[in-house]
Amino acid sequence: MKSKSFWVLALNVFVSFITASDSAQSVADGGNPGVISIDCGASIDYVDEVTGIWYQTDESFIESGSNHRLAPNISFDDHAPTINRQLMTLRSFPEGERNCYTLRPKQEKQTQKYLMRAIIAYGNYDLRNQAPEFDLYLGVNYWTTFRILPNPNGPQTIFPFEIIMEKDRSTETLQVCLVNTGRGTPFINSLELRPLNNSLYRVSLPLIVFDLGNSASTRLDLGSELPLPYWTRFKDDIYDRLWWNNDNPNWDVLQTSVEAKAEDSVYELPWEVLRTAQRPPNNSNLLTLKMMSGDISNQYYAFLHFAEIEKLPRGQKRIINVTFDDENSLSQQLTLEYLKPITLISNITKGFTIKAATDSDAPPILNAFEICQVIQLPNSPTAEQDIKAIKEIQHIYGVSKISWQGDPCVPSQLAWDGLNCSYENNIRIISLNLSSSKLTGVIAPPFASLEKLESLDLSNNDLTGPLPEFLATLPNLKYINVTGNKLTGSIPKALREKANLEISMGNNPSPYCQANSCKEHKKFKIPLIASLSTLAIVTVVVSLVIWRFKMKTVLSAESQKKKFLKPKNQAFSYSEVLCITNNFETTIGQGGFGKVYLGTLEDDTKVAVKLLSPSSKQGYKEFKSEAQLLTVIHHRNLVALVGFCDENDVKALIYEYMDHGDLGGLLSDKAQNVLKWSDRLQVAVDAAKGLEYLHNGCMTPIIHRDLKPSNILLNKFMVAKIADFGLSRAFTNERDSHLSTQPAGTPGYIDPEFQRSGKLDKRSDIYSFGMILLQLITSHPPIRRQLENVYFIIDWIRPKIECGDIQGIVDQRLNGEFQVSSAWKVVETAMSCIEPQPIQRPDISYVLNELKECLAIEIDHANSNGLQSQLINHHSGQLDSITTLSAR
Numbered sequence: 001m002k003s004k005s006f007w008v009l010a011l012n013v014f015v016s017f018i019t020a021s022d023s024a025q026s027v028a029d030g031g032n033p034g035v036i037s038i039d040c041g042a043s044i045d046y047v048d049e050v051t052g053i054w055y056q057t058d059e060s061f062i063e064s065g066s067n068h069r070l071a072p073n074i075s076f077d078d079h080a081p082t083i084n085r086q087l088m089t090l091r092s093f094p095e096g097e098r099n100c101y102t103l104r105p106k107q108e109k110q111t112q113k114y115l116m117r118a119i120i121a122y123g124n125y126d127l128r129n130q131a132p133e134f135d136l137y138l139g140v141n142y143w144t145t146f147r148i149l150p151n152p153n154g155p156q157t158i159f160p161f162e163i164i165m166e167k168d169r170s171t172e173t174l175q176v177c178l179v180n181t182g183r184g185t186p187f188i189n190s191l192e193l194r195p196l197n198n199s200l201y202r203v204s205l206p207l208i209v210f211d212l213g214n215s216a217s218t219r220l221d222l223g224s225e226l227p228l229p230y231w232t233r234f235k236d237d238i239y240d241r242l243w244w245n246n247d248n249p250n251w252d253v254l255q256t257s258v259e260a261k262a263e264d265s266v267y268e269l270p271w272e273v274l275r276t277a278q279r280p281p282n283n284s285n286l287l288t289l290k291m292m293s294g295d296i297s298n299q300y301y302a303f304l305h306f307a308e309i310e311k312l313p314r315g316q317k318r319i320i321n322v323t324f325d326d327e328n329s330l331s332q333q334l335t336l337e338y339l340k341p342i343t344l345i346s347n348i349t350k351g352f353t354i355k356a357a358t359d360s361d362a363p364p365i366l367n368a369f370e371i372c373q374v375i376q377l378p379n380s381p382t383a384e385q386d387i388k389a390i391k392e393i394q395h396i397y398g399v400s401k402i403s404w405q406g407d408p409c410v411p412s413q414l415a416w417d418g419l420n421c422s423y424e425n426n427i428r429i430i431s432l433n434l435s436s437s438k439l440t441g442v443i444a445p446p447f448a449s450l451e452k453l454e455s456l457d458l459s460n461n462d463l464t465g466p467l468p469e470f471l472a473t474l475p476n477l478k479y480i481n482v483t484g485n486k487l488t489g490s491i492p493k494a495l496r497e498k499a500n501l502e503i504s505m506g507n508n509p510s511p512y513c514q515a516n517s518c519k520e521h522k523k524f525k526i527p528l529i530a531s532l533s534t535l536a537i538v539t540v541v542v543s544l545v546i547w548r549f550k551m552k553t554v555l556s557a558e559s560q561k562k563k564f565l566k567p568k569n570q571a572f573s574y575s576e577v578l579c580i581t582n583n584f585e586t587t588i589g590q591g592g593f594g595k596v597y598l599g600t601l602e603d604d605t606k607v608a609v610k611l612l613s614p615s616s617k618q619g620y621k622e623f624k625s626e627a628q629l630l631t632v633i634h635h636r637n638l639v640a641l642v643g644f645c646d647e648n649d650v651k652a653l654i655y656e657y658m659d660h661g662d663l664g665g666l667l668s669d670k671a672q673n674v675l676k677w678s679d680r681l682q683v684a685v686d687a688a689k690g691l692e693y694l695h696n697g698c699m700t701p702i703i704h705r706d707l708k709p710s711n712i713l714l715n716k717f718m719v720a721k722i723a724d725f726g727l728s729r730a731f732t733n734e735r736d737s738h739l740s741t742q743p744a745g746t747p748g749y750i751d752p753e754f755q756r757s758g759k760l761d762k763r764s765d766i767y768s769f770g771m772i773l774l775q776l777i778t779s780h781p782p783i784r785r786q787l788e789n790v791y792f793i794i795d796w797i798r799p800k801i802e803c804g805d806i807q808g809i810v811d812q813r814l815n816g817e818f819q820v821s822s823a824w825k826v827v828e829t830a831m832s833c834i835e836p837q838p839i840q841r842p843d844i845s846y847v848l849n850e851l852k853e854c855l856a857i858e859i860d861h862a863n864s865n866g867l868q869s870q871l872i873n874h875h876s877g878q879l880d881s882i883t884t885l886s887a888r
């Protein structure tokens with residue numbers, strides 16, 4: 001009962017009382033794509049046992065922060081069984097002033113009403129017994145402040161914050177940001193988004209519903225006999241609103257055991273909530289609620305929910321008279337009908353009074369009510385074009401600035417480091433300073449999308465390539481500083497001639513291998529990239545290429561006219577290739593269309609140079625196909641193209657160098673070390689991420705068609721990347737059936753169904769991926785030849801699965817050092833990928849999730865065994881590598 005007194009106390013802070021179904025379809029479950037349920041800090045996705053709601057981990061919604069659990073001696077189990085599991089873990093944000101979750105609900109055709117809920121429960125997770133204070137923002141606008149009430153049960157308080165708002169079609173994402181205000185580390189336990197029927201809450205939005213401690217807002221279920229406190233929610237409430245069961249101790253309780261369905265109720269109130277009510281005691285006839293929480297200037301809406309639950313004697317009626325705010329203001333009178341819900345709505349500032357009308361035969365009742373505060377979200381975000389461009393820049397160069405989260409300019413006090421904005425009318429980025437930010441690669445076209453840019457400081461980085469001409473298209477540009485980079489070439493004419501532009505270009509090397517370059521190659525084809533990019537624009541991956549139009553401008557007809565002008569970006573001359581590879585000194589492999597050589601750029605970056613052997617026609621097609629694809633798609637789990645050469649008969653593709661070679665080599669007996677189980681899982685997750693991007697990340701799905709261990713490469717941080725896109729195809733419509741007579745794939749990994757029918761489908765890649773998984777597990781290739789005999793891995797593994805012999809399946813060289821549960825899960829996932837019927841194979845997104853869970857199991861286990869630091873090191877290494885490599 002201790003807890004009960006606390007809850008009543010908490011309630012009293014903001015509200016002072018003075019005497020005076022069976023839910024239908026599941027709106028909240030995973031089946032509704034508008035619903036997003038995130039359990040922050042959880043390590044795996046799960047279906048909540050109590051509510052049946054599917055919760056995801058927050059991994060794909062945020063990149064910063066760290067996971068925690070409640071203190072071991074704190075449990076919310078008896079307080080709140082319906083939200084208990086989500087409260088057990090949380091994510092906290094010791095770094096950065098603002099950290100944001102980004103939600104991408106399914107795009108609706110029209111403006112859609114949503115309920116957004118953040119639940120915060122301190123639970124002494126940091127063992128300091130002192131909850132912090134911090135702000136929550138909804139996108140660019142202040143939402144509320146988390147502040148724990150001073151009371152002995154402090155650490156155990158649960159804070160749901162709910163806001164009802166609308167999202168129009170033009171906004172693709174909803175962000176919830178936690179802002180550190182200097183009074184402790186922000187954290188959050190869960191974040192939930194629920195689409196509402198647009199006919200609900202038709203008043204001025206947004207409305208704050210739950211905001212304990214800061215506002216009078218609340219949603220209460222009266223008369224419930226459940227032990228205090230209790231939150232009724234989904235499945236009782238199809239919209240998963242939280243109903244706080246909290247009675248006024250001075251009022252009488254009224255209940256019915258009749259099972260009814262709340263019909264005709266626009267508000268879709270759960271019968272569980274309506275079937276109980278409260279009434280004034282001793283037949284007094286007044287129920288009054290006054291809001292104490294101070295600020296009279298706040299505007300509220302009251303939603304009072306009634307339903308007659310008492311069978312009154314024949315001829316008798318319960319008629320109630322509701323006055324909002326003062327006795328003086330207009331009153332509303334209504335007669336309650338048996339089991340029929342009705343909702344009264346009014347704006348209020350002070351409270352309401354319900355009494356029996358003069359001709360009523362029964363005292364007034366109230367079943368449930370909501371008090372919602374109207375708030376303003378006055379700030380508008382930065383211009384969309386600028387947001388897109390700056391995010392692209394962040395992505396290309398892997399800019400790792402802590403403040404680069406949420407909106408770049410708004411609110412101004414949280415604007416990103418290294419940029420300034422103008423706030424007149426349209427909010428635009430006007431200066432960008434990425435000096436000394438470890439940028440590598442070329443100066444990419446997104447810079448030219450920052451239309452209002454006046455000042456661009458890129459000094460002291462490792463940028464390569466030319467100073468691009470497209471910067472001249474920025475009308476207001478007055479200052480460029482690229483001092484201290486590795487840029488080559490001279491300042492383009494258009495930039496030289498631009499008025500009022502100051503360019504600092506000191507301290508860049510002179511163009512390397514300049515001497516006589518290309519002089520003898522007089523018959524020069526139209527630069528490949530020009531034709532490629534045009535082609536690419538027509539055929540490939542429309543959605544991703546934010547800067548493709550810029551590309552086109554750069555490669556305008558003018559540049560083709562000048563015979564020896566190099567195409568910008570990434571184009572290497574033959575003599576440069578010679579120079580880079582030191583006359584093709586070191587061969588590091590044999591690719592699909594020729595030899596691969598080791599190269600070293602002037603800044604000592606290692607690269608792999610794939611030279612197309614001039615003889616093969618087929619090879620040129622694949623070469624082009626690969627170049628096309630990799631110029632437009634970029635992902636950290638796809639191998640990155642650094643440049644290319646297309647001069648006369650010399651055609652070469654230049655890639656980032658992958659120190660650890662290919663997966664086939666790493667799994668083979670010849671490898672120096674045996675790949676650990678957790679590393680194998682990480683490779684599987686990485687490769688699945690790359691494939692998911694190909695399949696689902698692009699407007700037009702891309703089918704790789706030749707997945708195998710030798711096409712999965714690992715860099716020096718052991719991050720796996722998919723390579724070799726020579727056979728890949730992009731399709732505009734997934735449902736088109738594609739017939740291909742062309743041979744593709746590699747025996748063992750190739751989908752037998754594709755071989756049979758020639759029908760091309762994402763599921764063929766899934767088959768190959770399943771085979772790769774089996775190889776990761778067992779280290780055996782799909783087909784082995786020994787003397788005269790041919791062994792198929794499938795024939796070998798099936799009986800072992802049937803008799804549950806996991807130890808016999810997993811690579812013996814691991815000596816059993818793996819979690820049995822994670823191993824089984826990977827085996828099951830692999831087997832589902834290689835189902836003979838393509839239709840039965842899962843989508844890669846599903847596969848990725850399963851693999852992440854396997855990895856989580858392994859990490860959880862390692863954590864509990866003190867291996868934590870080892871794994872963390874491993875992972876932070878990966879983060880570094882992602883930062884540097886995505887710069888390509």
Ligand SMILES: *[C@@H]1O[C@H](CO)[C@@H](O)[C@H](O)[C@H]1NC(C)=O
Binds near residue numbers: 074129
């Ligand atoms: C939990 O344990 C901490 C010490 O570890 C103690 O300070 C705190 O009072 C305990 N809380 C409860 C609710 O028992």
Ligand SMILES: *[C@@H]1O[C@H](CO)[C@@H](O)[C@H](O)[C@H]1NC(C)=O
Binds near residue numbers: 197198199265266
């Ligand atoms: C929303 O509610 C209205 C009125 O109750 C109903 O007619 C409509 O079908 C509902 N829409 C959806 C999508 O449930």
Ligand SMILES: *[C@@H]1O[C@H](CO)[C@@H](O)[C@H](O)[C@H]1NC(C)=O
Binds near residue numbers: 019281282
């Ligand atoms: C209601 O009646 C009981 C006894 O019948 C009495 O103790 C109580 O004070 C009364 N309450 C009010 C609010 O008059």
Ligand SMILES: *[C@@H]1O[C@H](CO)[C@@H](O)[C@H](O)[C@H]1NC(C)=O
Binds near residue numbers: 325329349
């Ligand atoms: C509701 O708002 C209107 C207009 O703003 C005002 O005239 C009216 O008094 C308000 N009603 C209540 C109950 O506060």
Ligand SMILES: *[C@@H]1O[C@H](CO)[C@@H](O)[C@H](O)[C@H]1NC(C)=O
Binds near residue numbers: 357
């Ligand atoms: C409702 O109550 C108000 C205030 O007490 C009163 O002025 C009004 O006449 C009542 N209306 C009815 C229909 O009883």
Ligand SMILES: *[C@@H]1O[C@H](CO)[C@@H](O)[C@H](O)[C@H]1NC(C)=O
Binds near residue numbers: 455
């Ligand atoms: C932004 O403006 C401030 C004040 O004028 C200036 O000190 C700072 O260098 C500017 N930052 C950039 C990126 O231009």
Ligand SMILES: *[C@@H]1O[C@H](CO)[C@@H](O)[C@H](O)[C@H]1NC(C)=O
Binds near residue numbers: 455
């Ligand atoms: C950019 O930032 C650096 C420090 O990081 C500073 O030295 C330089 O002056 C800034 N450039 C501009 C144009 O403000």
Ligand SMILES: *[C@@H]1O[C@H](CO)[C@@H](O)[C@H](O)[C@H]1NC(C)=O
Binds near residue numbers: 435484
């Ligand atoms: C350009 O940047 C360099 C390095 O940050 C700095 O030393 C130099 O003064 C800058 N040039 C101008 C003209 O601001």
